Structure formats: C-alpha cells, structure tokens
Amino acid sequence: MAHNDLVNDVSFASLLTPEGRALLDEVHGTDPAQELAVATRLRREHPAELVSAALGQARLRQRAAAKFGAEDAERMFFTPNGVEQSTRTSVATYRARRFQELGVRSVADLCCGIGGDAIALARTGIRVLAVDRDPLTAAVARANAEALGLADLIEVREADVTEVDTTTYDAVFVDPARRGGRGRIFDPEAYSPPLSWAVDAARKAPRAALKVAPGIPHEAVPAEAEAEWISDSGDVKEAVLWFGTEPGLVRATLLPGPRVLRGRGLPDPQVRPVGRYLYEPDGAAIRAHLVAEVAEELDGGLVDETIAYITADELRPTPYATAYEITDQLPFGVKKLKALLRERGVGVLTVKKRGSAVEPEELRRKVLPKGHGPHSATVFLTRVAGAPTMLIGAPAKPDRPSEA
Numbered sequence: 582m583a584h585n586d587l588v589n590d591v592s593f594a595s596l597l598t599p600e601g602r603a604l605l606d607e608v609h610g611t612d613p614a615q616e617l618a619v620a621t622r623l624r625r626e627h628p629a630e631l632v633s634a635a636l637g638q639a640r641l642r643q644r645a646a647a648k649f650g651a652e653d654a655e656r657m658f659f660t661p662n663g664v665e666q667s668t669r670t671s672v673a674t675y676r677a678r679r680f681q682e683l684g685v686r687s688v689a690d691l692c693c694g695i696g697g698d699a700i701a702l703a704r705t706g707i708r709v710l711a712v713d714r715d716p717l718t719a720a721v722a723r724a725n726a727e728a729l730g731l732a733d734l735i736e737v738r739e740a741d742v743t744e745v746d747t748t749t750y751d752a753v754f755v756d757p758a759r760r761g762g763r764g765r766i767f768d769p770e771a772y773s774p775p776l777s778w779a780v781d782a783a784r785k786a787p788r789a790a791l792k793v794a795p796g797i798p799h800e801a802v803p804a805e806a807e808a809e810w811i812s813d814s815g816d817v818k819e820a821v822l823w824f825g826t827e828p829g830l831v832r833a834t835l836l837p838g839p840r841v842l843r844g845r846g847l848p849d850p851q852v853r854p855v856g857r858y859l860y861e862p863d864g865a866a867i868r869a870h871l872v873a874e875v876a877e878e879l880d881g882g883l884v885d886e887t888i889a890y891i892t893a894d895e896l897r898p899t900p901y902a903t904a905y906e907i908t909d910q911l912p913f914g915v916k917k918l919k920a921l922l923r924e925r926g927v928g929v930l931t932v933k934k935r936g937s938a939v940e941p942e943e944l945r946r947k948v949l950p951k952g953h954g955p956h957s958a959t960v961f962l963t964r965v966a967g968a969p970t971m972l973i974g975a976p977a978k979p980d981r982p983s984e985a
Contacts, residue, residue, distance in 0.1 A: 590717050592634035596658070597724060600627065604635040609655065611639050649697070656728045658721045663695035668756070668792070671836050672811055672818050673701035676790065680752055681705045683788055683826070689747040691755045691782070692774075696722035696735065698754060703734040711737045712745050743774055752788035752825075755779040759794050769793065769801055776801070780822075788825035795820045795868050799831075809834055812865035815903075820868065833865035833901070840900040842866055847873035853882030853892060855910050855965060859972060860891040860902035861933070875901045884972075885964045888936045896977050904977040905959055913937075913969035918960065919948040921973065926954030937962035937969065 595601045604627060611619050616636055623632045641659035648669045649657060668676075676698070680688060686707060690699045693711035695718060702709045703726070711726075713719045719739035726735040738745070747753050757772035757779055759765060769776035776793065780803055783789030795810055795817045802808045807823040807830040814836070831844035842865075850873050862875045867889045876882060879902070881893030896904055911917050922930065930949055932941035939962050961972040 590720070592630055592637075593658070593717060593720060595628075595631050596634055596638060601631060601635065604631060605638060608635050608639045610643075611636065613640070653700075653729065657695075658724045658728070659695060660717060660721055663718065663721060666758070667694050667697035668701075669813060669818060670697070670701065671813050673698045674704070675811070675834070675836055675839055676754075676821065677701040677705045677707065679823075680707060680754075680788070680790070683752070685751045685788055687750045688752045688754050689745065689750040689786075691742040691745065691747075691753060691779075692757055693722055693737070694718060694756065696725045696737070698756065699735050699737075700725065700729055700731060702754075703731040707734070709735045710745075710747075710750065711735055712740050712742050713737075714739065714741045743778060747782070747786060750786070752790070753782055753786040754790050754792075755782060756792040765794070767794070767796065769797060780806075783822070783824040786824070789823070791822040791824075793820045793822060795864075799870060804829060807832070808869070810865040810869040811836065812863055813837075815863060817864035817868055831869050831871065833863065833869040833871050835863055835865055835900055838900070842869075842871050842874055842901050844869065844871050845874060847877060849873055849883075849886070850876040850891070851882045852884070852886050852966060855884055855907060855972060856881070856892045856894040857907060858893050858896055858977060859884070859905045859907050859961065859974065860893065860899075861905070862889055862891065862902045863900075866901050875899065884970075885936065885966060888963055890935060890961065890963060905961075905974045906977045907972050907974040909971075909973040910965070911971045911973070913939075913962065913971055915944070915947050918944075918971055918973075922948055922954075922958065925958065926956045927958045928953030928955060929957035931957070931959040932962065933959060934962040936964045 620632055620636060641664055642654045645654040645659050645664045650670055688702050688707055688709050690709050690711045693699050693713050696711055699709045699711040711722050716739055719737055723737040726732045757774055759772055766772060779791045783791055797820055805828045807826045809821045809832050811818050811834045833842040860879055862872050866875050872889050876891045878899055879891055879893045879897050881891040884890045884892050930945055932945055934941060958973055959975055963970055
C-alpha cells in the first residue's frame with residue numbers, strides 16, 4: 582500500500598491516545614509490501630484515519646532510524662519534514678557537547694522542529710526552551726520529549742521565534758528553515774527566519790550557534806563568528822556559525838571522532854606533477870577552504886590550481902583525506918580507458934570526478950568489458966595543469982588511521 586506519510590493535527594493527536602499507542606505497537610515493523618493487507622484487517626476494528634496515521638508513523642519511524650538510531654526512532658514521533666530536515670543524532674550530540682564544554686546550562690532552541698537538537702542538549706543535562714511556530718511540529722516535539730523521558734528539561738513552546746525573549750538563557754541555537762515549496766533555499770536571506778535576524782539574535786546572547794547550509798558563501802560569515810563545517814563518516818552535513826567562541830576561526834570537524842582541523846590562513850598550495858599518491862580531502866575540509874592545511878600536513882601539492890585533489894610522493898596517514906595509489910596517468914579518452922581496464926582484468930570500477938563534466942555512470946557503462954574481470958580500480962576524472970586527465974589507481978593501504 583502506497584503511503585504519502587501525511588500527518589495532521591487530528592491524526593497525530595489520535596496516535597497519543599491509548600488506542601493509538603496500542604495500534605502503533607501493533608503495526609511496528611510492518612513490511613511495506615504487507616501494508617495493504619494489514620490496513621484492511623485493522624480497519625475492521627479501528628477508525629480508518631487512525632489506521633492510516635499509525636501505518637504512516639510506522640513508515641516514518643523506519644526512515645528515521647538511520648538518523649536517530651532504531652532505539653530512539655521506535656519511541657519517537659515524526660512528520661515527513663521532520664525526518665528530512667532534523668539533525669542527525671551524531672551531529673546533534675557533538676554540538677550539544679560543545680555547548681556543554683562552553684559552560685552552557687540553558688539553551689533557547691529556536692526553530693526546534695521535531696526536537697532532535699533539543700533532545701541531544703537535554704541529554705547532556707542542559708535545560709532547553711524549544712520553540713516552533715507550527716502547531717503540529719511543536720506537538721510532535723513535546724511528545725518526543727515525553728517519550729524519551731526528557732520533559733523535565735525541555736519546555737516546548739508554540740510561538741514565532743522572533744517574538745520570544747531569550748535573555749534568561751545562556752545560549753541561543755537557531756536552525757532556520759532552509760527549504761521552501763521549490764526545494765532547497767540557497768540564499769541565506771531567504772531562510773525562515775532570515776540569516777540576518779538569526780545573526781542579530783546571536784549577537785545578543787552570551788553564546789550562540791546558527792546552523793546553516795554547508796554551501797554558505799564564506800563572505801556571508803560575520804567577522805565575529807567562528808565558522809565550522811561538519812562531516813559525518815565523510816558526508817558533509819552542515820555548517821555552524823558560533824558566537825562567543827573564537828571570532829574569525831574556520832574549522833572542519835570530522836565525525837566520528839571528533840577530529841578537528843583548524844584554519845591557519847595558509848596560502849593556496851603549489852601545483853605540482855602527479856606523484857605516487859592522490860589524496861581526496863574530506864568534504865568538510867574542502868567546504869571550509871582548508872585544503873592548504875591538509876596539503877601541508879601531507880607535504881603535497883595540487884594537481885591543478887582549481888581542483889581540490891592533493892598529490893604527494895609519500896603515503897602519510899591522515900584523518901582529513903583518503904589516499905589512493907596512482908598507477909596510470911592518461912589524457913582523457915574513453916577508448917584508452919576501456920583498453921587499459923581490459924588489459925588489467927578490471928571488473929569493478931569506481932569513478933570519481935572533480936572538474937569534469939563526464940557522468941560517472943555513463944562512463945562506467947561505456948568502458949567496463951562484457952566479461953567482468955576479477956580486479957577493481959578507481960579512476961579520477963579531473964584536470965592536471967589545466968588538461969582533462971584520467972588518473973587510475975586504487976585505495977592505498979592503510980588509507981586511514983585507526984580510531985583510538
């Protein structure tokens with residue numbers, strides 16, 4: 582049965598009743614292929630709207646497990662937007678610990694959504710005022726605080742964040758809506774509320790953190806803010822503007838860890854010939870414009886002045902980049918690549934690109950031989966000193982330091 586996972590105030594309220602909670606337990610873990618049969622059976626004993634709401638919530642909980650972990654997701658409540666836009670637990674937990682380390686004991690969480698950040702903050706012992714103007718979202722946040730046993734630390738208020746007095750709180754956290762009817766919003770002033778309002782609110786607080794899109798232009802970062810880009814397992818998740826910490830600092834934080842790379846204002850690395858190793862910097866380091874700091878650590882240079890690939894002659898372990906051993910450097914050409922892969926018996930090909938318009942999937946279809954070989958390879962489609970180039974190799978071993 583296809584579900585659109587729609588949630589409204591009435592259907593959500595019905596889920597909080599004893600009948601609704603019992604139904605949620607009954608539909609827990611329902612296989613999507615069996616939803617129609619389950620719904621048909623349950624509607625003989627329960628209102629159709631309640632059955633639809635319970636099945637929709639079960640589907641949302643399954644989707645949310647990747648972000649929140651199965652244990653929490655199975656107890657929490659969600660809206661479609663809440664699942665999509667809320668902070669991943671690992672990131673929210675890291676940020677809550679930063680607040681804690683700064684001595685923060687109370688936070689006004691503005692634009693709290695379904696409460697993911699408020700939950701992480703409360704679990705460190707911080708008292709939270711969680712504010713959202715949407716009645717359903719606020720109700721879901723309140724239910725989540727209760728479901729996880731954190732209602733004593735989280736006060737949820739349905740209000741316009743621009744009208745909330747935050748002066749009695751140690752810190753402010755603002756997570757503006759960055760999606761509209763047409764998808765992602767790239768102009769920070771089109772956020773809801775606008776970034777300029779959030780910055781003003783941050784300046785009035787002893788400490789503050791503003792969550793922004795990782796693609797925020799560096800020139801939009803206020804001079805008195807610290808800018809932090811965060812990745813989780815190599816995937817860039819967000820940028821945060823911190824106030825009341827280290828003005829002007831730029832840093833990349835890699836989770837798990839955390840591993841923190843601090844900007845030192847280094848000049849761009851020199852361009853040099855491709856060496857034995859190619860390093861692909863973590864996306865947080867690239868977004869934070871800290872490729873020079875990574876290159877210095879590796880004693881490496883760039884393959885091209887416009888490309889964030891670092892090359893070096895030695896293999897050095899670093900958490901801030903993944904290393905590949907390069908075996909071949911060729912001018913771009915489909916026939917050349919196909920011949921080389923056939924000669925090497927390559928049947929599994931990873932295609933990476935930076936500075937190339939070629940679509941990886943399309944190239945893979947064209948060059949992989951019909952008889953799949955036993956070997957694997959990685960090809961980088963890029964530019965070397967301005968020329969379209971293919972670099973062929975494989976992940977270097979070891980390519981990452983082991984976690985302590």
